[in-house]
Amino acid sequence: MTTDVTDTGLGTIRAGILGGGFMARVHRTAARDAGGELRAVATRSAAGSRHAADALGADRAESDAIALLEAADIDVVHICTPNATHAELALRALQAGKHVVCEKPLATTAHDAKTLADAAEASGRVAAVPFIYRYHPMVREARARVARGDIGELLTLDCSYLQDWMLFSTDDDWRVRSAAGGASRAFADIGSHLCDLIEFVIGERIRALSARTRRVFPERAGHEVDTEDIVAVLVETVSGALGTLLISQMAAGRKNALTLELHGSRQSIRFEQERPEELWIGMREESRLLLRDPAGSDPDSARLQRVPAGHSMGYQDAFNGFIADVYAAMAGAQPEGMPTFADGHRSAVLTEAVLESAADDGRWVEVTA
Ligand code: SOE
Numbered sequence: 001m002t003t004d005v006t007d008t009g010l011g012t013i014r015a016g017i018l019g020g021g022f023m024a025r026v027h028r029t030a031a032r033d034a035g036g037e038l039r040a041v042a043t044r045s046a047a048g049s050r051h052a053a054d055a056l057g058a059d060r061a062e063s064d065a066i067a068l069l070e071a072a073d074i075d076v077v078h079i080c081t082p083n084a085t086h087a088e089l090a091l092r093a094l095q096a097g098k099h100v101v102c103e104k105p106l107a108t109t110a111h112d113a114k115t116l117a118d119a120a121e122a123s124g125r126v127a128a129v130p131f132i133y134r135y136h137p138m139v140r141e142a143r144a145r146v147a148r149g150d151i152g153e154l155l156t157l158d159c160s161y162l163q164d165w166m167l168f169s170t171d172d173d174w175r176v177r178s179a180a181g182g183a184s185r186a187f188a189d190i191g192s193h194l195c196d197l198i199e200f201v202i203g204e205r206i207r208a209l210s211a212r213t214r215r216v217f218p219e220r221a222g223h224e225v226d227t228e229d230i231v232a233v234l235v236e237t238v239s240g241a242l243g244t245l246l247i248s249q250m251a252a253g254r255k256n257a258l259t260l261e262l263h264g265s266r267q268s269i270r271f272e273q274e275r276p277e278e279l280w281i282g283m284r285e286e287s288r289l290l291l292r293d294p295a296g297s298d299p300d301s302a303r304l305q306r307v308p309a310g311h312s313m314g315y316q317d318a319f320n321g322f323i324a325d326v327y328a329a330m331a332g333a334q335p336e337g338m339p340t341f342a343d344g345h346r347s348a349v350l351t352e353a354v355l356e357s358a359a360d361d362g363r364w365v366e367v368t369a
Helices: 022-033 046-056 065-070 083-095 110-123 137-147 186-202 299-303 315-330 341-359
Strands: 014-018 037-042 076-079 099-102 154-162 206-214 230-237 242-248 257-264 268-272 278-282 288-291
Touching (some): 014 022, 022 315, 076 083, 137 278, 154 186, 186 206, 186 230, 186 242, 206 341
Parallel strands (some): 014 076
Antiparallel strands (some): 154 257, 206 230, 257 268, 278 288
């Protein structure tokens, strides 16, 4: 079991955070857990930066985002601002020679995401996107089982990501407006996690898809909404497996219900984000529930166990595992399965394919990149 803070070999990593919301707090906690120091925070205004720096416990409030990402005493910039600002900030951070952790979606167009992935590659810096559900040990266990053929040939996928925080017309968020969040909301926000996890676990790509989207309320809290609440997608993988994905931010009672169920020619396997200590193994004769155990079959699953078996791991633990890998990569390690800007680009390509299909009455769209 690995519970120690990662030794990066770089000395203390000095982090700066752009943004002051929920995700900024999650990044701050993970940065500290990985042995980093939070040097500076910047938000949209000087007063906001001051407030966020106090709330997050940063050494200083920076006057603006550019000043932070050019500051000499910052090694890594964590970008936790609204989606539409990611591309420019991430590019400037790379140009300033920083390592970058950019919230998803990496960019609001596949074109911009490709520019960023290329820039990251050329820079030699670590550039990562928090597809953090990869950091649940039971996800690694599922991936190892699929890779060594336990489930047999993949036949079907039954996957969903359901939340309810946008159920009522009074529920509002900056993401509902495309100017801040990008043209897609539900898919870019959570469908992106689902597709990343699917491709990570099955080890192959979605080849084609057909999608429908639904916007339930044309207005929320008195202003216009131009993004989708719900997405239903049919997918076909490269090997020919067929699947359905349901993504909704209006599923009453479902808080953060990401479910991945795969059916193979021998076995099925199911992971639920809200029950991350378990993996369901479906078999004709005797299905069973596998509990997290350091003696699991995947070496990475053991590495990522941050609390002993029986002491449930949560969202923040998975996030901490991700940031520990990012900081280790900054010191030259090559952690298995760390999601990079290339994965952020892949996600943007899938998002555009979903929107393209939905705009054309669910036409099947080949997902090329
Ligand atoms: C809200 O939908 C949200 O916080 C997402 O933005 C995160 O990426 C997801 O992990 C949890 O839900």
